[in-house]
Amino acid sequence: MTRGEHGISRKGISDNALKVLYRLNSAGFEAYLVGGCVRDLIVGLHPKDFDVVTNATPDEVKELFKNCRLIGRRFRLAHVVFGREIIEVATFRGHHQSEPEKSDKKSDKKSNKEVLGKQSQEGQILRDNVFGSIEEDAERRDFTVNAMYYRVTDFTVTDFANGMDAIKNKRIELIGDPETRYREDPVRMLRAVRFAAKLDMTISDDSVEAIRRLGSLLSNIPPARLFEEVLKLFISGQGLQTYDLMNKYDLIQPLLPQLAPLLVDAQSRESQFIRQVLINTDNRINTGMRVTPAFLYAAFLWYPIEEYCQKMMDEAGLNHFDAFNIAINDVLHRQVQRIMIPKRFTTTMREIWQLQLRLPKRFGRRAYQMLEHPRFRAAYDFLLLRGQIEGGQLLELADWWTSFQEASVEQRKTMLIKLRDEEGGAVRRPRKRRTNKKPKSTASNPSPQ
Template identity: 85%
Template sequence: MIKKVKNALSGNAEEYHSDLLDPKVITRAEHGISRKDISDNALKVLYRLNSAGFDAYLVGGCVRDLMMGLHPKDFDVVTNATPDEVKDLFKNCRLIGRRFRLAHVVFGREIIEVATFRGHHQSAPEDKSKKSAEVLGKQNQEGQILRDNVFGSIEEDAERRDFTVNAMYYRVTDYTVTDFANGMQAIQNKRLELIGDPETRYREDPVRMLRAVRFAAKLEMEISPTSADAIHEHGNLLSNIPPARLFEEVIKLFISGQGLKTFELMQEYDLIQPLFPQLAPLLVDPESRETQFIKQMLINTDNRINTGQRVTPAFMYAAMLWYPIEEHCQKLMDEAGLNHFDAFNIAVNDVLHRQIQRIMIPKRFTTTMREIWLLQLRLPKRFGRRAYQMLEHARFRAAYDFLLIRGQIEGGTLLELADWWTEFQEVSADKRKRMLVKLREAEGSPARRPRRRQKSKKPSAS
């Protein structure tokens, strides 16, 4: 297919060749999208851009979800206005990003992300005084896009989208949806397919492999064979992604309400190794305690998210790294002759340091992770006032939930300990005292008698 299009930003007509796009206009009568299902703030952004003479569309996941009858969590807008022009229109706008220059229009807690139509990277013009695509857009030797501020037309933008289901554009002026890559057919077939050559697209941005498994789990779709085969071959490219960006992507993977499905797909496509290299060797056996522990954690996390309860990434990361810490701790005890407490603390530092090289976990989460881990050593110590003090600890509930999963998977004394703490939280104060007495008797430890304070003798007068 060859199209004659006009670059909306430069104003220069150019030949645009594409056999990847087959645009179809879906009228209001043919789709189920209603403005009632769209964020009021997103509509404000669309209307203001249109009033200023710019083209503006809802695009990507929000349109896909609306077409599938789902409720989008956020709304993204695409336009032919540049980021600076968007900022001029909205006082509540901030520009972010270097790799992708974006405008965030802030309405309290809701952020409407506004992007400019992306264009194709081109060779530098002869006139060196002009900014070239090589300056605005940059790729490394492996084809990964390092900078992508090349602006273009809506057709180019559609071709630059990752999956066919994400190349649908909703226009509020006439309520139509332009489907550039047969996204509706992909929805009907429940098939997730990349736009363009999978190897090239994964090299441009390896995170697309993570997005593939996340969308497949969320939308209950099958990844097309060509898109799936390339994941096995290029998963190692994820090591080129900055650790800070991977932190955000991993949160989307596992704290989305479909964490277990996503995890199983990641195992299928060998994507655990590039993200959690210390954990991956422990998951070879699907029946191992390590695998079952991660799955149970994700089942619990999914249940909490899907019932409207809060979760923290710290708990998920604490679970992912628990058995690598245990294994490294045992190795230090065997090889260096360290006691368990010292070996455990060194293992925590070593495992965290290695993981942060791959995924940059913020300190506010690593602090909580450390507390959850260290409380696993304190939970068995319940004599005297320790049990009561433990209940008052800020991280007790998270540590208890962590222990509960360990007990469910490993059984034995861990399960007994978890059951004891379950009962101790629920019973009356008198019952708690009896539980502690019974525990002391079972351990064979005599009850301590309270010390009597000895009166100090006054020195006799000489």
């Protein structure tokens, strides 16, 4: 397709991506923009990332760029670093052999493809450093809309899998047999849902049917990789649409197994709470405000913690405080086995949860001390969302904290006095300072030890 047919302009392409393309071309290599960035430019979106594909090997790319680092074992990639922007450069992927080649009797060395490419018995690709041609690379792409290659030397786009037709028909279609492609990389199921929500498209029937059958394969994906993939699902500005599709295709269970049973009823407080959290998250992202994964995961696991806490109180006879802390530890431990949430986020999650128990305690200096807590705002927002869903005393408590934050110094004093009178709190008189005088020592009344 010529420039007039695809409509992509260099003005929409990152300057750093263009630098990478030009230098690879100048060194005699083929180089293209590929995948999501080409797709987004065609549909009129601004890509967040620009990926380059080339016939240069990772080592050859590293020789061309001093600001390059090689990453990955499963997928060997070159990252060309320009400050905060990273241009990912991949070498054309080739096909894996259907059967291992027999080793030479005179040599125990395996063939290049055997060493660089490896699949599990279930068909999942464990190592994918088999290099090939651009045509092979296109066949290895996951979706038809992602198999379009932009060449800066003549401003053309080569569409290998009728991606333009898929865009016009608003269809997400896999290249090849859906079951085979999902088995190669189960994360493609999550990507199908994410692209459908992002691009307002529908997933083809054969691809959907395979998702419902093979969703459990996500348990084979390393927890660390799933953390990044789940972030893309819910912190993209289309979190609610993505969540609805994941519910529809039964993909919540393999990712959040402790939450999934609580979402069976769409009208339950748990379902309403998650939906409202995602609505608020989407609004913040789409208006340029900051969001943290800690808040989102705290919401996902709140009701599983509450349920487990109640179970510990009923079965083990523990008080609420002890049961609550045990529930936090156990629920979090189970979740990180499925999705590896970094400690910097789990620490914040714990603080948000624990502050839910402290926010009702407002007498004396506690209310002022709470305002100064570094996680107060996140905990308050969390409480407010809970109050909006559950109502009753929880909503009254959230409204009180809303008013207390906005009140003047004198108004805050009045609010605390009124609260004390309403709830029957006793006035705490200041303690008398202890003197340093020692009691006189007598034989019959010796001084205390």
